[in-house]
Amino acid sequence: MTSATLAPDRPAAPRRSVRSGLPLTRVSGLGLGVAMVWFSLLVLIPLAAVAVTAAEGGWAGFWRSVTNEQTAATIRLTVGTALLVTLVNIVMGTLIAWVLVRDRFFGKRALEILIDVPFALPTIVAGLVLLSLYGPTSPLGVNIANTRIAVFLAFLFVTLPFIVRTVQPVLAELDPEVEEAAASLGASRYTTFRRIVLPSLTPAIAAGAALSFARAVGEYGSLVLLTGNLPMRTEVASVRILSSIENDNIDSAAAVAVVLLAISLAVIVVLDVIQRRVVRRG
Amino acid sequence: MSIEIVNVGKRFGDFVALDDVSVSIPSGRLTALLGPSGGGKSTLLRIIAGLERADVGKVEIEGVDATGLPPQKRNVGFVFQHYAAFKHLTVRRNVAFGLEIRKRPKDEIRRRVDELLALVHLEQFAERLPAQLSGGQRQRMALARALAVEPTVLLLDEPFGALDAKVRKELRDWLRRLHDEVHVTTVFVTHDQEEALEVADEIVVINEGRVEQIGSPDDLYDRPANEFVMRFLGPVTQLGDQLVRPHDLQLFSGGTTGVAARVTRVTRIGFEIRVDVATTGGQPVTVTLTRNEFLALGIAVDSEVRVQLAPGSPSTTVSTPEQRTAEPSLATTTS
Numbered sequence: 001m002t003s004a005t006l007a008p009d010r011p012a013a014p015r016r017s018v019r020s021g022l023p024l025t026r027v028s029g030l031g032l033g034v035a036m037v038w039f040s041l042l043v044l045i046p047l048a049a050v051a052v053t054a055a056e057g058g059w060a061g062f063w064r065s066v067t068n069e070q071t072a073a074t075i076r077l078t079v080g081t082a083l084l085v086t087l088v089n090i091v092m093g094t095l096i097a098w099v100l101v102r103d104r105f106f107g108k109r110a111l112e113i114l115i116d117v118p119f120a121l122p123t124i125v126a127g128l129v130l131l132s133l134y135g136p137t138s139p140l141g142v143n144i145a146n147t148r149i150a151v152f153l154a155f156l157f158v159t160l161p162f163i164v165r166t167v168q169p170v171l172a173e174l175d176p177e178v179e180e181a182a183a184s185l186g187a188s189r190y191t192t193f194r195r196i197v198l199p200s201l202t203p204a205i206a207a208g209a210a211l212s213f214a215r216a217v218g219e220y221g222s223l224v225l226l227t228g229n230l231p232m233r234t235e236v237a238s239v240r241i242l243s244s245i246e247n248d249n250i251d252s253a254a255a256v257a258v259v260l261l262a263i264s265l266a267v268i269v270v271l272d273v274i275q276r277r278v279v280r281r282g
Numbered sequence: 283m284s285i286e287i288v289n290v291g292k293r294f295g296d297f298v299a300l301d302d303v304s305v306s307i308p309s310g311r312l313t314a315l316l317g318p319s320g321g322g323k324s325t326l327l328r329i330i331a332g333l334e335r336a337d338v339g340k341v342e343i344e345g346v347d348a349t350g351l352p353p354q355k356r357n358v359g360f361v362f363q364h365y366a367a368f369k370h371l372t373v374r375r376n377v378a379f380g381l382e383i384r385k386r387p388k389d390e391i392r393r394r395v396d397e398l399l400a401l402v403h404l405e406q407f408a409e410r411l412p413a414q415l416s417g418g419q420r421q422r423m424a425l426a427r428a429l430a431v432e433p434t435v436l437l438l439d440e441p442f443g444a445l446d447a448k449v450r451k452e453l454r455d456w457l458r459r460l461h462d463e464v465h466v467t468t469v470f471v472t473h474d475q476e477e478a479l480e481v482a483d484e485i486v487v488i489n490e491g492r493v494e495q496i497g498s499p500d501d502l503y504d505r506p507a508n509e510f511v512m513r514f515l516g517p518v519t520q521l522g523d524q525l526v527r528p529h530d531l532q533l534f535s536g537g538t539t540g541v542a543a544r545v546t547r548v549t550r551i552g553f554e555i556r557v558d559v560a561t562t563g564g565q566p567v568t569v570t571l572t573r574n575e576f577l578a579l580g581i582a583v584d585s586e587v588r589v590q591l592a593p594g595s596p597s598t599t600v601s602t603p604e605q606r607t608a609e610p611s612l613a614t615t616t617s
Binding site: 175177178180181182183184185186187188191195196199200279280 | 331332333352353354356357358359360362364366367368369370379380383384424427428430431
C-alpha cells in the first residue's frame with residue numbers, strides 16, 4: 001500500500017516477509033551477501049582449511065594423531081575440566097548476576113566493573129596473576145602450581161564473566177509483577193524461581209555456558225605458566241597443539257583442533273536442546 | 283465485612299502513600315477504589331494482597347488477621363494492569379499454575395482449568411502462548427489464573443488500564459456479568475470515574491493517601507461529601523458560590539426564578555447541547571441540555587435567560603473560587 005502511494009511509477013516492491021524462500025529485496029540481498037563474505041573470510045574458510053589440513057594424512061593419520069596417548073590425555077583433561085567449569089559457572093554466574101541485579105549494597109558499582117577484568121586482562125597477565133597468587137611463592141600459602149587444580153582455576157578465572165554478563169540484562173528486564181503474581185498464587189520463593197524465573201533465564205544461561213565452554217577449551221595464556229604443562233598430567237589441548245606445530249607436525253595439530261571444534265559444536269547443540277526443554281517444561 | 287482495613291499508614295521515603303486509612307469492604311460485592319494517579323489506591327490494594335507491608339495499622343480478611351501474612355498465605359487473587367503473564371507457559375499452564383502449586387490431582391486440574399477457560403471465553407486458545415493473545419485476551423487469562431485458586435478476595439489493579447477504549451468497555455461489562463456469576467468479593471482500582479460508576483456496587487474515593495468518601499455510585503454522585511468528590515465524579519460548573527453539575531441547571535427564557543444571564547455560546551456535542559452563559563455579575567456558567575430542551579427554549583447567542591439549580595440537585599460550596607472548568611471526561615463519552 002505505502003510503496004504504491006509513494007512511488008506509483010515503480011513496480012510494486014516485493015513485500016517484506018519473515019518467511020524464508022521469498023525473493024530478497026535489493027538491500028537485504030546486499031546485506032546477506034556482505035554478511036556471507038565476511039563470515040566466510042573470517043570463519044568458514046579458515047575452519048575448512050583446518051579440516052583440510054587435518055585430512056591430509058588420511059583417516060588413519062588423523063586417527064593416529066588423536067588417539068596418541070599424550071594427545072588423548074590433553075583432550076580428556078581439557079574437555080572434562082571445561083565441562084566442570086561450565087557447570088560451576090552456570091550456578092555461580094547466575095548467582096552473581098542475581099546479586100548484581102536484585103540486591104543493593106555498598107561497592108556494587110565497583111563489583112560490576114571488576115566482573116569484566118578477566119575479559120579485559122590479557123590472558124598471559126591473568127596467568128602471571130594466578131602464578132604469583134597460587135604459585136610456589138604464594139603469599140596465601142596455597143601452591144597449586146603443576147596440578148590439575150591450576151587448570152581448573154585458570155578456566156574458572158577467564159570464563160567467569162560470560163554467564164554473569166548474559167544473564168544480567170535478562171534478569172534486569174524481568175517484570176517483578178510476574179513474580180508477585182506467582183507469589184499471590186501461592187508459590188514459594190523457591191518455586192517461583194524454579195518455575196517462573198529460571199525458564200526465562202535459561203536461554204541466557206545456555207548462551208553464556210556455550211561461550212564459557214568454548215573459551216575454556218581454547219584457553220592457553222592464563223594457564224600456561226601455572227600448570228607446568230606436564231605431559232599426561234596437566235598439559236591441555238591448546239598447549240599440545242602449539243607443541244605439535246613447534247615440532248613441525250601441522251597435521252597432528254589440525255587433527256586435535258578439529259576434534260575440539262567438533263566437541264564444542266556438539267556442546268553448543270546439546271545446550272540448546274536442554275535449554276528448549278527447560279523453557280517448555282516450565 | 284470481608285476486608286477490614288484499620289488505621290493503615292504507608293510511606294515511601296518522604297512520600298506519604300496512605301495516611302491513617304480505615305475501610306470496610308463488604309463480602310461478595312464489587313468495590314472500586316477510585317482516585318487520581320498517585321493517590322494511594324494501588325498501594326492500598328497491594329497491602330491487602332500482601333505485596334506491600336503497611337507501616338502501621340491492621341488488615342483483616344474474612345475475620346483473619348492478615349497484617350503479617352505473606353502473599354502466599356492470604357488466598358487472594360491478584361490481577362495486574364500489565365497482565366503479568368507467565369510468558370513461557372501456555373494459556374492452560376498459566377491458569378493451572380496455582381492448582382499445580384497446590385498439588386491437586388491432574389484430572390481435577392484439567393477439569394477446573396477447562397471450566398475457567400470457558401468462563402473467560404478462551405477455550406480455543408488453551409494451547410497458545412500469552413504472546414499470541416491480544417491484550418484483552420491476556421487480561422482474561424490473568425483473571426482465570428487468579429480465580430483458579432478460589433480466592434477469598436479478587437483484587438484487580440487498573441485491570442483495563444492498558445487496553446484500548448473499545449475493549450475496555452467490553453471487558454468492563456463482562457467483569458460486571460462475571461461478578462454476578464461468581465460472587466467472589468472483588469476490589470478493583472481505577473482512576474476512571476465512569477468505570478467505577480458503571481461497574482461497582484460500592485466506591486471508595488481515595489485522594490492523597492486519605493479516604494474522601496465511601497458509598498454507592500448513587501450516593502457519591504448525588505450526595506458528594508466534599509468538593510473533591512464532586513469534581514472527581516463528573517463535570518462541574520459554578521453558580522454563585524455553589525459547585526453544581528451542568529446538567530442539573532435549568533434555563534428559562536423568561537420569568538423571575540434564578541439568576542439573570544446572557545447566552546455567550548452554544549455548542550452541540552452529540553446528543554447534548556452545551557450552553558455557556560454569563561450572569562449579570564459576569565460569572566461564566568456552563569449548562570448542558572438535551573436537544574429537545576434546547577429547542578423548546580428557543581434561545582440563541584445573546585438571548586436573555588434565567589438560570590437556576592433544579593430542586594433536589596447536589597451542590598457543594600466552593601472553597602477555591604475561579605475554577606469553573608467542567609471536567610472534560612464525561613463530555614467525551616458522547617463521541
